[in-house]
Amino acid sequence: MIDFTNRKNRFLNLIDVPKTYIENIKEKTKSDAYYPTYHVAPHHGLLNDPNGLSFYKGEHHIFYQWFPLGPVHGLKHWYHVSTKDFVHYCDHGIAMYPDQTYDSYGCYSGSSLEVEGELFLFYTGNRKSEKGGFNQSQCLAKMDSSNLVKKIGVIVDRDETVFTENFRDPVVFQRTNHSFLLVGGETIDNQGALALYKGETFYDLSYQGNIDIGINDFGHMWECPNYYEQGKNGVLILSPQGISSFSKYDLKNVFSVVYFVGEKIDVENNMFKNDGFIELDKGFDFYAPQTYEDEKGRRILIGWLGNSKSEYPTDKNGWAHMLTIPRELKIKDNVLFQEPVIELKDLRASSHNFEREIRLISGSFELECEIQDEFGITLQNDEGANITFSSNGEEYCLDRSNMSELYAERFGTERYAIRKIKEKHNVKIFVDQSSMEIFCDNGETVFTTRFFIKDLSHLTAYGVKGKLHYLSSLQVTSTR
Ligand code: FRU
Numbered sequence: 001m002i003d004f005t006n007r008k009n010r011f012l013n014l015i016d017v018p019k020t021y022i023e024n025i026k027e028k029t030k031s032d033a034y035y036p037t038y039h040v041a042p043h044h045g046l047l048n049d050p051n052g053l054s055f056y057k058g059e060h061h062i063f064y065q066w067f068p069l070g071p072v073h074g075l076k077h078w079y080h081v082s083t084k085d086f087v088h089y090c091d092h093g094i095a096m097y098p099d100q101t102y103d104s105y106g107c108y109s110g111s112s113l114e115v116e117g118e119l120f121l122f123y124t125g126n127r128k129s130e131k132g133g134f135n136q137s138q139c140l141a142k143m144d145s146s147n148l149v150k151k152i153g154v155i156v157d158r159d160e161t162v163f164t165e166n167f168r169d170p171v172v173f174q175r176t177n178h179s180f181l182l183v184g185g186e187t188i189d190n191q192g193a194l195a196l197y198k199g200e201t202f203y204d205l206s207y208q209g210n211i212d213i214g215i216n217d218f219g220h221m222w223e224c225p226n227y228y229e230q231g232k233n234g235v236l237i238l239s240p241q242g243i244s245s246f247s248k249y250d251l252k253n254v255f256s257v258v259y260f261v262g263e264k265i266d267v268e269n270n271m272f273k274n275d276g277f278i279e280l281d282k283g284f285d286f287y288a289p290q291t292y293e294d295e296k297g298r299r300i301l302i303g304w305l306g307n308s309k310s311e312y313p314t315d316k317n318g319w320a321h322m323l324t325i326p327r328e329l330k331i332k333d334n335v336l337f338q339e340p341v342i343e344l345k346d347l348r349a350s351s352h353n354f355e356r357e358i359r360l361i362s363g364s365f366e367l368e369c370e371i372q373d374e375f376g377i378t379l380q381n382d383e384g385a386n387i388t389f390s391s392n393g394e395e396y397c398l399d400r401s402n403m404s405e406l407y408a409e410r411f412g413t414e415r416y417a418i419r420k421i422k423e424k425h426n427v428k429i430f431v432d433q434s435s436m437e438i439f440c441d442n443g444e445t446v447f448t449t450r451f452f453i454k455d456l457s458h459l460t461a462y463g464v465k466g467k468l469h470y471l472s473s474l475q476v477t478s479t480r
Contacts, residue, residue, distance in 0.1 A: 001025065001070055001318055010067075010074035011105065013098075017069060025070070025318030032317045034434035034452060037364045037473040038347055039305065040064070040081060040089070041322035046071050049169075049224060049288035050302045050323055051078055052112035055295050056119045057145050059084050062302065063095055063121070064323060065109060071320035073308065076106035078123065080147070081476075086326055086343040093480035095121075095149045102127055102137060102154050109224055110138075111171045111290060119143040120202065122181065124168035125154060138170045138183055140202060147479070156181060156197055156205055163195070164188055169224045171290075172202070180267060181205055184222040184238070192222035192240050196270055209270045213260060215277070219243040223255075224288040227265070230299065233331060234264040236272060237280065239288050248416050249395070253283055254307040254408075261334040275334045283398060283415030284408070285310070285435075286448035291329060299329040301338065305435055305448055310408035313452045314434070324448060325430055325437060337443035340366075340428060347471040354468055357460045361470070367429040367459075368467045371440075373422060375463030379431065379456055387451040389429070389438055395419055396440060398447045405452035417445045432471075 002009050002017070014022075025044040029035060041047060045068040052063040059082040067074040080095035096107045103125035110123030121141040129135040138156035143149045158167045166186035173180050181197040187210075194213065197205035219240035226237040237259045245251040262274025280289065281303070289303030306312075306321035314320065327338040348366070352358060360379075369377065373393035380386035385404035390397050400406075401413035420441035427440040438447040459468070 004070055004072040004074070010072055012069055013075060014068055022068070028317040029319040032314055032319070034314050035319070036322050036432040036435060038344075038471050039322040039325065039432050039435065040474075042066055042068075042079070042319055044318050045069055046073065046320040047079070047304070047323065048073070048306065048308070048321060049109045049304050050290050051109050051123065052119075052121050053290045053292040053300070053302060054112045054114065054119060055292060056112075056114055056143075058295075059090075060086070060294060060300070060326075061112070061119065062323070066094070070318055071312070071315040076108055076126070078107050078121075082147070085346065086341055087346050088475045088477070091476050091478040091480060092147055093478075095143070096123070096141060096151070098126075100125065100151060100153075102139060104128070105134060108136065109169045109288065111226070112292075113172050113174070115202075117145070120172075121149065122155075122170040122172055122202075124170065126168075129165065133165050135165060136167045138168075138181065155202055156183065159207055162187060162210075163193070164190070166221050167195075171225050171227050173227060173229065175267070178267075179205070182211070182225050182227055184225045186221040190220045191217070192219040192242070194222055194225055194238075196265075196267065198267065208267070211265060211270050211272050213272045214274060224290070226290050228291055228293070228299065229264050230331060232263070233334070234262055234272060234274075235331065235336070236260045236262075236274070237289060237291065249418050250279060252412060252415055253281070253286065254309045254411050255287055257281055257287060257289060257303070259336055261331060261336065278335065280336070280446070282396075282417040282445060282447045284400070284411065284449045286324065289324070298341075300341065301327045301329050303448070305437075305450070310411065312450065313405040313407055322435060330443075335444060338439060338446050339443045340430060340437075340439065344430075344471075348469040349472045351467055351469045354459065354461065354466050355464065356462070357458060358468055359458045360456060363431065363433040363456050364471045364473070365431050366469045366471055367431070368469070369427050369429065369461075370424060370465045371427055372424050372463035376461060377429070377464060378460045379436075379451070379453065380460065381453050381455045381457050385453050387436065387453060389436075389447070391419060393419070393422055396445065396447070398438070398449060400449065400451050403452050404454040407452065415447060415449075417447070420444050
């Protein structure tokens with residue numbers, strides 16, 4: 001594999017390497033036992049944030065950040081897949097290459113909106129700055145109904161008197177006669193901020209100032225804002241860098257994701273009145289989620305099942321990360337609840353009851369469990385290496401300190417959350433070879449993690465009455 005400790009190599013392009021290099025890492029990726037079967041994952045190289053999520057022309061469109069040449073953050077492309085049912089996918093290949101002056105060092109994250117029949121893709125163009133370092137501006141591209149993407153150009157330039165070079169990840173919304181764009185950033189006094197732009201169209205946006213979200217000193221950089229309005233509410237999801245907590249229950253991820261439910265943004269006064277932040281996921285590998293509304297009026301969330309600081313045991317095989325399963329989001333009393341989308345039931349191949357133990361014939365399955373106040377669920381191999389999810393009735397604990405392949409231990413090996421429903425209730429757990437997504441308290445408490453256990457062979461449990469559904473692989477066709 002290319003030596004990426006030499007940082008220059010991260011800016012190598014697809015055309016800079018021989019075809020055999022790509023074939024080789026593709027082959028290695030495919031034969032990795034930890035590679036998922038029903039999650040969207042890269043053919044090779046590194047996937048990070050989901051981008052441009054939308055329901056457009058009868059399909060869910062999912063783009064993601066992709067560096068093709070290895071498991072590191074290098075020159076980013078937008079990769080594109082679509083699906084009608086989250087079981088059958090169409091692989092459209094690369095939607096955007098970093099091939100313009102304004103995005104020559106990466107087509108960074110962004111969102112989308114259907115405007116007059118076309119899908120507008122808003123993203124950050126990362127380029128070298130004449131002053132050294134990088135410069136980030138917000139750009140527009142358009143996709144038509146045949147999935148062809150055409151770049152339009154820069155629509156928002158950074159105000160250097162307000163922002164450092166961290167100024168990215170646009171998200172948009174429209175109100176009568178006006179279009180709005182929000183950008184995450186770092187101010188020159190190193191505070192996370194959300195810049196508001198307004199225009200009659202997306203071509204004449206002007207800077208309105210930063211939104212007051214009601215907290216100060218909330219990290220130094222706000223990445224990947226996602227904002228939507230539903231009923232009387234405005235919902236803001238943020239991936240801030242540099243926030244922490246002394247409580248063992250809160251903000252323990254490498255970078256934590258938080259949300260705020262409140263009133264709709266007051267665009268006259270740059271104000272977002274809300275009930276304060278709540279952490280969206282308790283660990284360990286979850287970042288940069290985005291949401292969109294589909295044709296059924298559902299709000300769907302997909303996140304990056306990974307984080308930017310951990311090295312993973314599979315890096316040696318030339319690939320890194322996957323997207324989470326799609327989850328339906330609901331707001332109740334200003335709290336968000338996440339629930340795997342119902343379509344995933346169509347992946348079920350066979351179902352088995354368990355209470356104490358079950359031998360596994362595959363590492364891709366879903367558990368539906370009725371849990372008692374005290375319970376434990378352990379996935380393990382014959383040598384006893386394991387990952388355990390348990391509760392003493394008061395708190396949940398996800399413990400990955402006994403895996404056969406430990407990684408990222410410097411960020412801790414256990415995660416805790418206070419239990420919202422102390423009595424018996426149903427939890428859902430999705431396992432896909434090396435990932436686990438746990439939905440408890442009716443989806444109010446969620447843990448998303450990777451795990452690495454060589455030759456996973458069985459599941460043991462106590463305080464649980466469960467059903468295990470083996471899940472089949474995604475069916476992918478290609479238009480590449
Ligand atoms: C978040 C992020 C974004 C950026 C992208 C680059 O993971 O750092 O802020 O646009 O990744 O890949």
